Amino acid sequence: MSFTPERPPLHGETLDSLTARLATAGVPAYRARQVLEWTYKRRAAGWEAMTSLPRALRAALAEMFDFDPTTLLLNRESADVTDKLLLELRDRLLIETVIIRAPQEGVGLDHSRKTICLSTQVGCAMGCRFCASGLAGLKRHLSAGEIVHQLLQVCRREDARTPRARSELASFDNIVVMGMGEPLHNYDELLRALTIVNAPWGLGFGARRITVSTSGLVPQIRRLAAEPLGFRLAISLHGATNEVREQIMPINRRWPLEELLPAVREFSDRHGRMVTLEFILIEDINDSLDQAAKLGGIAAGLHAHVNLIPYNTVAGLPWRRPSLTRQQRFLDVLEQRGVSVTLRREKGHDIDAACGQLRLQTEQARAAAATQP
Ligand code: SAH
Numbered sequence: 001m002s003f004t005p006e007r008p009p010l011h012g013e014t015l016d017s018l019t020a021r022l023a024t025a026g027v028p029a030y031r032a033r034q035v036l037e038w039t040y041k042r043r044a045a046g047w048e049a050m051t052s053l054p055r056a057l058r059a060a061l062a063e064m065f066d067f068d069p070t071t072l073l074l075n076r077e078s079a080d081v082t083d084k085l086l087l088e089l090r091d092r093l094l095i096e097t098v099i100i101r102a103p104q105e106g107v108g109l110d111h112s113r114k115t116i117c118l119s120t121q122v123g124c125a126m127g128c129r130f131c132a133s134g135l136a137g138l139k140r141h142l143s144a145g146e147i148v149h150q151l152l153q154v155c156r157r158e159d160a161r162t163p164r165a166r167s168e169l170a171s172f173d174n175i176v177v178m179g180m181g182e183p184l185h186n187y188d189e190l191l192r193a194l195t196i197v198n199a200p201w202g203l204g205f206g207a208r209r210i211t212v213s214t215s216g217l218v219p220q221i222r223r224l225a226a227e228p229l230g231f232r233l234a235i236s237l238h239g240a241t242n243e244v245r246e247q248i249m250p251i252n253r254r255w256p257l258e259e260l261l262p263a264v265r266e267f268s269d270r271h272g273r274m275v276t277l278e279f280i281l282i283e284d285i286n287d288s289l290d291q292a293a294k295l296g297g298i299a300a301g302l303h304a305h306v307n308l309i310p311y312n313t314v315a316g317l318p319w320r321r322p323s324l325t326r327q328q329r330f331l332d333v334l335e336q337r338g339v340s341v342t343l344r345r346e347k348g349h350d351i352d353a354a355c356g357q358l359r360l361q362t363e364q365a366r367a368a369a370a371t372q373p
């Protein structure tokens, strides 16, 4: 379920691993720092741009590592607040990286919060019945380098938009691992990628501003809880009872609520920070007031924040979002119980399910083109 490229991406190397790799070629340790500085701080466009390195070393590095593990195929800026990058991997598979600009109340888009949404797999094995990403199953895991490179593509694109002032990754408020794939199913590569994103010799982005979203892989949640870097955690709950959750999320059979919720509690106890419970509202599936009350009970017990997301319809799937009145009633129940809760009201259906759909369309178009006479 992984792909071995001709040359590994540079962006999957940590300072230690790069130093060790270069040492085998007789290159002194300080060169590893220089390479990473050119890559992440100075954002060199390629090996040739790393002018403080001897020419022979640049040539040797080009033989050893891939500097461009993803290629930007399409950048679709939608009329609303999402901006999607469709990226092609070396084996021609496609992934999406999404930039979300959420206007802050009263101040408009110029002062919006900027979030980057990363993918961790091509497809997904979890098979949630409402989700576009999992429709065709899992094609493969992304490597750490492919995960990190998505952020460099975002930086590149931002640099192009604001050519004078080099926009730093720090101008983004959050990174959420909520794109295609189940991040905790690709645990080792995810952790390696996030270590590089966080490290001072890497992208230097604070762990507290990085959220990992999971459909609920219990052992990996416990493992993540024990990691020294304090990432944030979001749980895709989508059902407040096993009965409802099981209908739409097969993983609930393997890890039902009585296993999942204690693991979430362990995470929040260790990190002393609120976990987010994601709850997509799907008409007649999980939008009853009884579910709202039970969700309120779970959230109160975990001191968790609840994020209600009206379902985004996916072509070919029967699910719908509830009416605004119904969404409001659901919200009211939680608020009355004193739960910390938000309901996404942004316009534009593509804000959440964004990840996955552009890729799906392109793959369908490619398949159609391939079968044309
Ligand atoms: N696999 C991880 C992260 C990727 S999915 C997870 O499931 O948490 C990111 C979020 O988008 C999840 O909460 C998922 O349930 C939600 N999602 C998937 N399809 C959606 C849709 N059509 N509308 C709204 N949210 C959706």
Ligand code: SF4
Residues within 6 Å of the ligand: 124, 125, 126, 127, 128, 131, 132, 133, 134, 179, 180, 181, 182, 214, 215, 236
């Ligand atoms: Fe996979 Fe998350 Fe989609 Fe479920 S919701 S199929 S875990 S990407």
